[in-house]
Amino acid sequence: MAEKMELHEVEVWDGNMAASHALRQAQVDVVAAYPITPSTPIVQNYSQFLADGQVDGEFVMVESEHAAMSGCVGAAAAGGRVATATSSQGFALMSEVLYQAAGMRLPIVLCVVNRALASPLNVNGDHSDMYMGRDAGWINLCSYNPQEAYDLTLMSFKIGEDLDVRLPVMMHQDGFICSHTAQSVRALDDDSAYKFVGDYIPKNPMLDFEKPVTYGSQTEEDWHFEHKARQHNDHMNSFPVIERVFKEFKELTGREYNLVEKYHMDDAEIALVALGTTVESAILTAEELRKEGIKAGVVSLRVLRPFPFIQIAEALKGVKAVATLDRSLPGGALGMLYNEITASLYHSEHRPLVTNYIYGLGGRDMTIGHLKEVFKETKANADAGKLTVPIQQFIGLRGPKLTFY
Amino acid sequence: MELRGWDEFEIGSVLFSFNEKVENIPNVQQEDRSYSENNSFQASVAHWRVEKPIFNVDHCIDCFFCWIYCPDSSILAREKEVEKKGEKIMEQSMVGIDYVHCKGCGVCSSVCPTDPKSLLMVDEHDEEERVLANWPKKEGKEK
C-alpha cells in the first residue's frame, strides 16, 4: 500500500504539479507516457511518487505518444484506471488513438498542457492541440489556473468513469502560463480526494476470463453508423453527470464549477468569451472597465465538449455585442469559438453582434491592455448597433493590420 | 445476423465470444462451447471450398504447424492414445479437419514439413479412401 502524503492547507504548486497530485490521489493503476514539454513534469512527478512509494500504480515508459495512448487503451480495456499527459506534437501523434479510446468507451484521463503546433516549432502555450482534438469524441474540460487544474483532473475521473458516460476525458491547462506558474493551491487530503473519486468500476474488462471480450472490432457500413451514433448520444447526454460531479465537488470544497462560467454578466451589455488563463485576465479587465461605467462581462466554456449549445446562448442572452477570443487559428476559417457560439446565438431571440479575435499564438502575451482594447471595440459595436470593425482581427500581431470579413 | 438499432447493443463496440459465463474455457472443445453469434465460429465460409485437405495420420509427426497456420481454426487437435517408448499415454494430437469451417486455402498442406506430406489438397469431390490409397511416396531431398 502506498504511503499517504501530508499536504499543507495551502500548497504552492504549478499546474503540472497540481495535476500530478490529482493522479496520485486518484490512485491510478497505469500511466503509460512519453513525456513532452510543457507537460513533462506531470508524468515525471508521478514517476517520482512511484519511486518514493507514494503510489501503487504502474508507470510504463513507451517509445512514442502513439504508443503511450495505445498503452492507455490496452490498460483501460484490461480494466484499470488509466491516465497520461501530453502536449502539442505529442498530442498530434496520439490523435489516431484518441478516436479509438473514445470509440471503445474507455474512461482514460488525458492531462493536456496546451502548446502550439509546429511548424514553426514552438514550446509555448496556445490552443492548437485542443482545437485539433476537439472532434475526437472525448469530454473536454478547461482550467484557468493551477487550483482548477487540480480540481478538474480529480473530477475528470469521476465524470468519465460514470457508468452512464464511460468516455475518456481531456483536462486542458495552458502551457507555461498555467503549467509552469506556481500559485496557491488548496488540495484535499489524500483520503477525501480518493473517496470523492471513488473506486474504479471495471466495465467489460478483458481480464474477466469468465466473459472473454473483444475490443477494437471492425464494423463496416452495416454497423459503424449505429455505434458512432450511440457514442454521440451518450456524449451529448453527459451534461447531467458533469453537473452532478460539479455539485458534489462544491459540497466538498466550496469551489463552484459550471458548464458555462459567467462573470459580471447579470447586467452586462458587452461580453468577451475565451478559454484558459485569458478568462481570468479578462475578468480583471472587466472589473477595471466597470469602474469607468462600461458594463463588461466575461463568459467561458468550462466544458468544451460536449458543447453546451443551449447554455452558452443563455449566458449571452441580453448582451448587445460579443467578442470571441480564439487562441488558435483554424486554417482557412474563422475561430472555433466564433463559429460555434454564433451557431448557438443564431437561434436566440436577440442575436448580439459577434466578432472574432485571434490572439496568443505560440505563447504571445495577452495583456490587460489588449483585453481593454477588445472590450472597447465591442462596446463601440454595441453603441452603434452594428459592427464597426471587421469580423476577424488579430491581437498583438506585428505588421500591417490583418483582418477578414 | 439481425441488424439492430443504435440503442440496442453494448457500448464500445465490444463483442463477447460466449453467450454465458464460462469457466476453464481452454479445456473445453469448440463443439462444447456456447459461442455467441458474434464469434467467428458462427461465420463459416466452407462453401467456398473447391479443394479440400485430406489428412494422413501415418506420416504426421504432431508438429502442429498446420494448427498454428490455419486461418480458420479448422485443424482438429484432440487427446489421443499414443505409444511412446513402449508405453501408452494420452497426448494432444492432430486428428483431422473441421470441414464445417475449412475454406480450402491449402495453407496447412504447404506448411506441413513431413515427406511425404501428411496433408494433401485434392478435389472437393474426391473420395478420402481413394486419396489415402494413392498417397505419394517419399520424395527425398532435392540435390
Next chain:
Amino acid sequence: MTEIRWHSRAGQGAVTGAKGLADVIAGTGKEVQAFAFYGSAKRGAAMTAYNRIDDKPIRNHEKYMRPDFVFVIDPGLTYIADICLNEKDDTKYIITTHLSKEELLKSKPELEGKSVHVLDCIKISQETIGKPIPNAPMLGAYIKVSGVLEIDYFLDSFKKVLGKKLPQKIIDANMVAIKRAYDEVN
C-alpha cells in the same frame, strides 16, 4: 499587489528562488504567483522570472508587468538586459555587484536617482554555499529592503521549503547566505 521581476541567467536559480519566495509568502496567508519566461534557452542565457503577491487570489495571467521590485542576480545583466523595462516611479532595484553603490551608479547612469540597493550575491553564495548560486542571498536582501517579513520568520519557513529537497548541510549554508545578504545589502 506586489510585483517582482527577476533578471537571471538560466541555471542561476531564479525560478527556484521565485517559487521558494512564493512558498514562504503563501505561508503567511497571502496569495502568490511565480512564473518565468521560457524558451528553449540553454544554461547561461539571460532570462526573467516573476512573482506576484496579493491579499486576494491572483487572476492576472499577463506576462507584462510593471514591477515594484527588480532583482538582478547576475552582475553582467545590469549592463546587457533591459532591467529598467516598464519601471514605475518607485520601483526598487536590488542588484548584485562587486561594486559599491556609487561605482555602480557611475557605470550605469540610467539608475541615477532611483531606489537602488546593492550586494554581492555571487561572492556571498560562493563563500557560504560553495557555488555561485545567487538566488538565496537575493531573498535575504529582499526581506531587508521590503521589510515584508521578520528575517527569523523567513529563515524558519524557508528552511522548511528547502527541507523538501535538500540535504541538511546545504540548507544550513543557505541560511548563512540569506542572513549575510540581509546584513550586507545597502
